[in-house]
Each structure stands twice: as structure tokens, then as C-alpha cells.
Amino acid sequence: MKKNITVLLLCSSTLALSSALSAPLSWQGEVIYQVMPDRFFDGNSANNAGVNKAGARDWHGGDLKGLTQKLEYIKNLGATVVWLTPIYVQPTSKQFNTAGYHGYWPWKFQNVDPHYGTLEEFNTFVDKAHTLGLKVMLDQVVNHFGYGAPTVSSKPDWFHKDGSCSRLGNNEIFCPLSGLPDLAQENPQVKAFLFENNAFWTAQGVDGFRYDAVKHVPLEFMGELAAQNVKDEVFTLGEVFETSLSSTAKIASFQKAGLTSMFDFPLQSALNNAIMGERSFDAVRIVLEKDEEYANPAELAIFLDNHDVPRFASRSPLLGEEEVNARAIYGVRALLTLRGIPTLWQGTEIAQRGGVDPDNRRSMRFEDVWTPAEKTVFEATQKALSVYKASSALKGGVQQMLPVPEFQTDDLMLFTRTSSEQTVLVAWNNAATRKTYSLKLSKLPKEFATLKLEGAKDLFGQDAKVSVQGGYFHVTLPARAATAFEAQ
Numbered sequence: 001m002k003k004n005i006t007v008l009l010l011c012s013s014t015l016a017l018s019s020a021l022s023a024p025l026s027w028q029g030e031v032i033y034q035v036m037p038d039r040f041f042d043g044n045s046a047n048n049a050g051v052n053k054a055g056a057r058d059w060h061g062g063d064l065k066g067l068t069q070k071l072e073y074i075k076n077l078g079a080t081v082v083w084l085t086p087i088y089v090q091p092t093s094k095q096f097n098t099a100g101y102h103g104y105w106p107w108k109f110q111n112v113d114p115h116y117g118t119l120e121e122f123n124t125f126v127d128k129a130h131t132l133g134l135k136v137m138l139d140q141v142v143n144h145f146g147y148g149a150p151t152v153s154s155k156p157d158w159f160h161k162d163g164s165c166s167r168l169g170n171n172e173i174f175c176p177l178s179g180l181p182d183l184a185q186e187n188p189q190v191k192a193f194l195f196e197n198n199a200f201w202t203a204q205g206v207d208g209f210r211y212d213a214v215k216h217v218p219l220e221f222m223g224e225l226a227a228q229n230v231k232d233e234v235f236t237l238g239e240v241f242e243t244s245l246s247s248t249a250k251i252a253s254f255q256k257a258g259l260t261s262m263f264d265f266p267l268q269s270a271l272n273n274a275i276m277g278e279r280s281f282d283a284v285r286i287v288l289e290k291d292e293e294y295a296n297p298a299e300l301a302i303f304l305d306n307h308d309v310p311r312f313a314s315r316s317p318l319l320g321e322e323e324v325n326a327r328a329i330y331g332v333r334a335l336l337t338l339r340g341i342p343t344l345w346q347g348t349e350i351a352q353r354g355g356v357d358p359d360n361r362r363s364m365r366f367e368d369v370w371t372p373a374e375k376t377v378f379e380a381t382q383k384a385l386s387v388y389k390a391s392s393a394l395k396g397g398v399q400q401m402l403p404v405p406e407f408q409t410d411d412l413m414l415f416t417r418t419s420s421e422q423t424v425l426v427a428w429n430n431a432a433t434r435k436t437y438s439l440k441l442s443k444l445p446k447e448f449a450t451l452k453l454e455g456a457k458d459l460f461g462q463d464a465k466v467s468v469q470g471g472y473f474h475v476t477l478p479a480r481a482a483t484a485f486e487a488q
């Protein structure tokens, strides 16, 4: 009897240990920097077959060797994770007048396209990133093969058929996306193939996977794959490219199924409209108020732009150059005050311009060609990131929205971020002028009145102030700015 109890105790402690080991990794406090290797830096002209830098739909020559050379740049900016768009072998000829420079048309899933370099160069890149204290997140395609992939004819059973796919159920999942050969994850061979690919890249030492187009893949399959990644201590981040305010439930379903993080597209869209457009903060507020739909809103990846949307700085083409640069800085600061994991697309730190795909994928511009304005935006971004990294509240604090009188909701956003060590009051002003907002203390939560904010300065160094007087809380903010005040 006694022996049995000992065995039971041993079992339960083993269980406790294994569940502790298999808890998903948290990336709160990390800063992700997204690169498209072909459009980042050319470190080896010997692999530039077919390169045409003047063609927006052609290979530009960037590669893993070049990315490795620029890791210090990424570290110096203040990012902590490098996300690479896919590096798989791509179609050998153009499709729809477009080369596979972007990496999303895989022909072979365990080989590096020669334009990017070699597997050995990928290993060198990962090693150097780790030596510099940077994590690596690799893009994974699990929905499709690239156009014209030889596998489509050699293994026809692996793919959903154009004519009959809608009989399987949800067209979004079972029918080809833009005509791309659509993998049948429900086929055990396909499933094994995708798990093997995943294990292959896990073995190369990557720290995280970014999963492409997951809304086109069965939820159950994504859940199983994510569970394997959790076991392997690899972070998972999924893409459901939907920006409407009503898409949060769908995005949230993948986090519930086991992906640790998802991109917050509705927030991205709302931020673009409010900060670069002339819209109010209403949509931003609505998105944030839906946080309870997510299993873990603090792990969502938040961003201003990426390779699939127009660049943040080109969102409102009628704005003047100076105004765009000022708002680009405002946008970065606003992003860094929000819950979630900030994610910057290459060039966003210099307010790089670019409209819809492929214009949003212009090659990266580095220090040697920067204009004074690009240097200014870079330095402001770098400083904002150092403020972020020094603040436990901004990196991982609980976010609590504060009520704002109805006549001020268009232009004033107010919330707190609270960690075990620090509370920060965040205030954004979307008005075109400097403004003082006064709020009745009696209308704010009781805890707010206990915060010592008198005389606090903006962590980002802007000319802003807060005071408490005669039962009112006053906050004075520069035109179109995001500020953060640390409570004493």
C-alpha cells in the first residue's frame, strides 16, 4: 500500500514537471523585427541569378549572408527577435509576372532557395543571432505548395481538387488560395510531411515559427502542430489576415486552439486609420475592449504595417513629408504603450514609404543612404525602444482602459499599464493641436486617485505634463502624440 502511494506521488510530481516544461513560452517584452531576406541586404553577389533591382516583382539580391552582416544593425535598433519571411526553394520561373522573391511559393520545404543562400549560411545566421542575444522566428507555409511545384503531379492525392473542394466543407479551408496547390492536411501522408518539415526547422535551432495563412488550414491541424512546438519549446505566431472589428473571434479561435500568439490585424487597421488617417480613436477602443475574447491578449503580436499592407508612412498619401515623419514616430510610440508584442517591419523605423504590394516591399535603406529625416525617425524609434525595454509596465503590465468623457473620445485615449514593479499612465492625443484635457477624479476608478502622478514626466521625453487639482486630473499633451507617465 505504502509503495503504491510513493508511486502515485512520483507520478504526480512527474506530471507536474512535464506540464511545467510544456507550458507555452511567453514572448512578452520581446520586440520582433520582420525582414524579407531578398529585400534586406545583399551579402553575396554570386547568388544573384535573375536579379533585377529595378523590378518590384523581381529578385533584388538580398540573402542570408547579408542578413547575418546586418544583425548588429537590428540589435542596435533595439529589437530582440528576427522574423524572416520564408526561405524555401521557390519556382524556377516567374508566375503572374512575379518571381518567388517573397518565399511564399514553396517547391521544396527543407531546402533553402539558392537566392537566399545555403542551409549552412542559415545555420551561421542562427548562431550569430544567438550569440548577439537575438531570437530567430522563421516563417512556415503549411497551406500550400508554390505554383507549378513538381510534387503536385507526383503526389496528386496530397492536394484538394479544384472542382470538388467545396464538397469538403468550408471553401476557405479546402479550396485553393489564389490558385495555389492546396494541401490536404487530413491526409495522413500530408500531415506527416508537414510535421517532418517542422521538425527539420526546429532542429536548425529556431526559437519561433510564424505560420502563414492559418485561416486556410484546419484548426485542429494547427492545434496539433502548435502542441508539438510547445513540447519543443518553440514559440508560435499565426496569421489570420482579417482587419474588420468583427474578426476578433476568428483570430481568437486559433489562440484557443493552441497557437501562443496571433497578429492583431484589427488593431493594426484601427491604429492606421486613427494616426495616419483622420479618424477617431473609436475603432482602437473597440478592438481593445474585445480583449476578453482572447485566451491571452498580452501575447498578441501588434504592428503598424507588414509586407501585405501599405506601409504605415504611405497610408495617407496627401499628408506632407514632415507630417508623415512626425506621425510615424507618434505611431511607434503609441504601439509601444499597448499590450502585446511589438513587431516592426523592416524600414518602419525610418518611415520608409511604399503603397500596396509589391511597392511596400522596396529594398531596405541603410545608414549610408539615409536622408536626415530617416535618421531622425530611426533615432526616435531607437529611443522609444530603449524606453520600452526599461519599463516592466510597458513590456508586460496589465492594461486597464480609463473612461473618457464622450465629447473627448475622438482625440483622447487613456489607460494604465501595471506590472508588479511599476504603473504607467498612457495618454494619446489625436488632436492637431496641443491640448489640456481635464477629467473629474470622481469619474475615474478609485485606484486611479491613489496613483502619484503629480509632476511625472513623459518617458519618451516629450513636452507633456500631468497634475491633480480641485478634484480634477489634468493632462497636457503635444499635438498628435502618445505619452507615458510613470507613477511614483
Ligand SMILES: [Ca+2]
Pocket: 042, 043, 044, 045, 046, 047, 048, 061, 062, 063, 115
Ligand atoms: Ca545575393
Ligand SMILES: [Ca+2]
Pocket: 143, 172, 173, 174, 175, 182, 183, 216, 217
Ligand atoms: Ca487550405
